[in-house]
Amino acid sequence: MKISKENIEIILFDYAEGNLSNQERKEVEAFLEKNPQYKQMLSSYQECEKLSKPLNIVFEDKDELFALATGKKARKIVFAPRYVKWACGIAAVLLLFFAIKPLLKKEVVIEGKTPVLITQNKTKKKENNSKKYFSKTKKKISKTKKNFYFSIEDENDTIIHQFAFIETELATPKIESETKFIKQTYRSDREIIIEETPKFIIKAKEIINFAKELGEEKLIVVEKEFKVKTSKNV
Amino acid sequence: MTEKEYKKLIKLHSDDVFRYLVKNIHDSEVAKDLLQDSFLALWNNKESVEFEKTKQWLFTTAHNNMLKHIRYNKVRENTLETPTTTELNTENEQFLDYLLKQLNEKMRQCLMLKEWQGFSVKEIAEILNLSESDVKVNIFRAKLKLKEVYENK
Numbered sequence: 001m002k003i004s005k006e007n008i009e010i011i012l013f014d015y016a017e018g019n020l021s022n023q024e025r026k027e028v029e030a031f032l033e034k035n036p037q038y039k040q041m042l043s044s045y046q047e048c049e050k051l052s053k054p055l056n057i058v059f060e061d062k063d064e065l066f067a068l069a070t071g072k073k074a075r076k077i078v079f080a081p082r083y084v085k086w087a088c089g090i091a092a093v094l095l096l097f098f099a100i101k102p103l104l105k106k107e108v109v110i111e112g113k114t115p116v117l118i119t120q121n122k123t124k125k126k127e128n129n130s131k132k133y134f135s136k137t138k139k140k141i142s143k144t145k146k147n148f149y150f151s152i153e154d155e156n157d158t159i160i161h162q163f164a165f166i167e168t169e170l171a172t173p174k175i176e177s178e179t180k181f182i183k184q185t186y187r188s189d190r191e192i193i194i195e196e197t198p199k200f201i202i203k204a205k206e207i208i209n210f211a212k213e214l215g216e217e218k219l220i221v222v223e224k225e226f227k228v229k230t231s232k233n234v
Numbered sequence: 235m236t237e238k239e240y241k242k243l244i245k246l247h248s249d250d251v252f253r254y255l256v257k258n259i260h261d262s263e264v265a266k267d268l269l270q271d272s273f274l275a276l277w278n279n280k281e282s283v284e285f286e287k288t289k290q291w292l293f294t295t296a297h298n299n300m301l302k303h304i305r306y307n308k309v310r311e312n313t314l315e316t317p318t319t320t321e322l323n324t325e326n327e328q329f330l331d332y333l334l335k336q337l338n339e340k341m342r343q344c345l346m347l348k349e350w351q352g353f354s355v356k357e358i359a360e361i362l363n364l365s366e367s368d369v370k371v372n373i374f375r376a377k378l379k380l381k382e383v384y385e386n387k
Contacts, residue, residue, distance in 0.1 A: 013370040041378065048377040053350050054327050057262075059252035059269060062244050068270060069277035070237055 003031045012042050235280035235288075244273060247289050251296045254346055257334055259300055268303060272296040293347065294361045336383045341376035344369050 001024050003011055014020050015028045032039040059065075235243075251272060255265035272295045276283060283291050334342055343362055347353045355373075359366045 007367075009374045010367050010370045013374040044381050045374060045377050048381045054253060054257070054330055057249070057253045057256050059248040059266070061266070062248055065244050065248060065270060065273050066237075066241050069240065069274050 001027050003027065008038055008041075012038065012045065016042060016045050235277075235283065235285060239285060240277060240280065243276070243288050243292075247292055248273065250289075250351055251292055253350065254293065254343075255296055255300055257331075257346060258339070258343060259303070264303065268296060268299045271299050289351070290353065290357050290361060293351065293353070297343070297361055333380050333383055337376050337379055340364070340368075341372045341379065344372040345376040345380075348373055 001011070011020075011028060015025060020028065032042065248269065252265055252269050255268050256262050259265050259268070272292055275295050276288065276292060334346075337345065340362070344358055344364075347358045347361060348355075353361065355366050355369045358364075358369045362369070364372075
């Protein structure tokens with residue numbers, strides 16, 4: 001191997017990187033003994049630490065890179081068209097409705113007493129009373145003020161409670177006639193509902209809690225024939 | 235090359251190629267464009283590129299794209315005064331950036347390909363279109379230069 005000033009850098013590189021045979025290494029070492037300036041050069045090269053990678057430099061848009069070439073969308077959240085969003089919204093509402101429906105129909109007993117009912121099939125029996133009763137209440141129903149009333153009866157058709165929601169945010173009941181009033185569905189956006197199902201049992205406690213949410217002054221117990229424990233707070 | 239393989243290559247090599255381009259072109263936006271061009275070219279040549287050699291192929295293409303860009307814009311490393319747009323978080327990274335700027339273009343490219351990517355001299359020669367001897371000399375000189383700069387700082 002011929003070592004000269006022209007090729008010394010290449011040879012020193014190979015020496016440092018371990019690319020030379022034993023014989024070649026010896027030749028280099030002999031040359032370095034005679035030329036100490038190159039020995040110093042080799043030492044400097046060997047002392048130079050490995051260059052560290054700047055790890056903070058990364059390419060973020062890898063998905064975009066893939067999409068660009070393949071024409072396939074990157075995995076990212078893509079907003080659905082409006083109609084899909086509406087469909088999802090409606091589906092969610094329906095699911096929620098069917099999920100809470102059993103809860104709404106769950107029988108609840110006013111504490112210590114028999115269930116209270118608003119019944120359709122009993123309407124006919126007490127039609128006269130109803131007429132009388134609701135003719136009275138109808139006057140108080142005001143679309144503008146959004147007041148409405150309903151009654152709670154016991155199994156003997158005795159009205160136990162008459163509740164009046166005054167100026168609530170609830171939808172005003174649509175009253176088709178006095179006689180149908182009792183089977184009217186009162187549906188609010190809060191799902192406190194008196195259903196038109198014949199034997200729906202309303203949860204008195206819920207009404208009271210609901211009244212609390214609306215504001216205590218908005219629930220008036222018109223008739224009170226027995227005490228409901230929680231109603232004292234209303 | 236399948237899409238799955240292509241995606242894997244992006245994950246494996248995009249950071250490295252991007253790093254190489256940023257450090258040579260000093261502009262992360264241009265580097266991003268050049269990287270995209272390189273990977274797009276890889277996909278367009280997926281039938282002819284050997285999967286085992288894709289890294290080298292990517293660096294070669296990226297490097298050639300970079301040279302074209304430099305020639306087209308008549309930008310020379312020595313005239314580049316604008317700071318790199320890459321964030322340098324630590325003192326070490328700032329110092330590394332400073333060190334690399336002390337090297338000439340060939341020295342820097344040879345050194346980065348060897349030290350950061352672990353390419354052999356032969357592979358670097360092919361990527362940069364240089365002789366193997368030139369690569370060796372450039373790496374050798376680059377390291378001596380770095381040591382000199384380091385000691386004088």
